[in-house]
Amino acid sequence: MEIRMVLLDIDGTLVHQRRLVPSAHRVIAGLKQKGLEVALCTGRSVLHARRVQDVLGVEHGVYFNGALASSRGRIVQAMPLPNDVVERMIGFTRQHDLPLIMHTTDRAVTLSPIPEPLQPLLNAYDFSPIEVVDEYPLSDKPTVFQSNVLVTPDWDEEIQRQLPECLLYRWDWNAIDLQQGACDKSVGAQALFTHLGIKPEQAVHIGDGGNDIPLFRHVGISVAMGNAAAPVRRQASLVTKSVEEDGVLHACLALGLL
Structure with missing residues (x-):
């Protein structure tokens, strides 16, 4: 099935030792040039993720491990704690x-x-x-x-x-x-899919943490970073290189997305 969206974790995926990996701008620009929707999908807060999102020019975000999702500045899901x-x-x-x-x-x-x-x-x-x-x-x-x-x-x-x-x-x-308790990254991502008219099987998610596993199980293609722990790698469709080796770039090239 045609891929229409790529979701990317931040820490350990696009960011290493507090810095964006050198290829991050190339990846985002290339995906957008191909007409793909791109979202950051993170455990970080909106405030904590904003700097990365603004620098990369990403229009969609899933934050707080799925408790909040926004698309082009519009909140499409909000699940605060009572x-x-x-x-x-x-x-x-x-x-x-x-x-x-x-x-x-x-x-x-x-x-x-x-x-x-x-x-x-x-x-x-x-x-x-x-x-x-x-x-x-x-x-x-x-x-x-x-x-x-x-x-x-x-x-x-x-x-x-x-x-x-x-x-x-x-x-x-x-x-x-x-x-x-009802939140995980797949819940926030699904709110984006519904808002954008995209099927989960038309999406790719790339990440490195245990909090990425629910979304790995929900999308069409899941990619674990080479630096991910073994239990995370076992849940993915494929494993790419580590964050230090520009693993997101290599995954996108391998999948024909760039």
């Missing part, structure tokens, strides 16, 4: 003195300053500036799409028990994402 869930999250993290960051569409906030020893983690992932606010809720309606709790894996089971409504995704030894 305020009562966020309030329980705040209560639990305060009780145990666990650093918590909350993400809206345009802010990253915390109720307590992030401890200095954890700043290198945020710097390594090029986090946007984090505001310290006095209270939550931030508004009358739900506005938090994702939270980061900066904890080691020994906390995962208890956090999941306390917040069963949430999807827990670990992206670093010292950090997890929490968001709506």
Whole structure:
């Protein structure tokens, strides 16, 4: 079936050590020249992804591991966390003195300053500036799409028990994402497919993380980066070179998309 859309993860796929890979501009320009729709599909917040999206000129995005999707500036899916869930999250993290960051569409906030020893983690992932606010809720309606709790894996089971409504995704030894349990990248991507009139089998997704697996299973062609862990590579239609070796470019060439 004809491919009409390419979805791309950011970290470990287009970005390595806080920098876009040299071939990223060539890839995006080439795909658009061929008439293909291109979307960034990431666990990052809108704020965190915006710099990459603007630099590359990508018009579609799936953020927060699927909780928010937008097309040419129009939101086509929004699944924020209910305020009562966020309030329980705040209560639990305060009780145990666990650093918590909350993400809206345009802010990253915390109720307590992030401890200095954890700043290198945020710097390594090029986090946007984090505001310290006095209270939550931030508004009358739900506005938090994702939270980061900066904890080691020994906390995962208890956090999941306390917040069963949430999807827990670990992206670093010292950090997890929490968001709506019904979300994953395939859910956000499907909102884009429906909006654009594209069938899932007409799409390619390229990524390197465990959060890419649900979308791998949903699209016509899935490509794992060479730097992906073995369980991720096993779920893909094919495996390309690593991010340092311009794996996205090589995949697009191999598939005849460029």
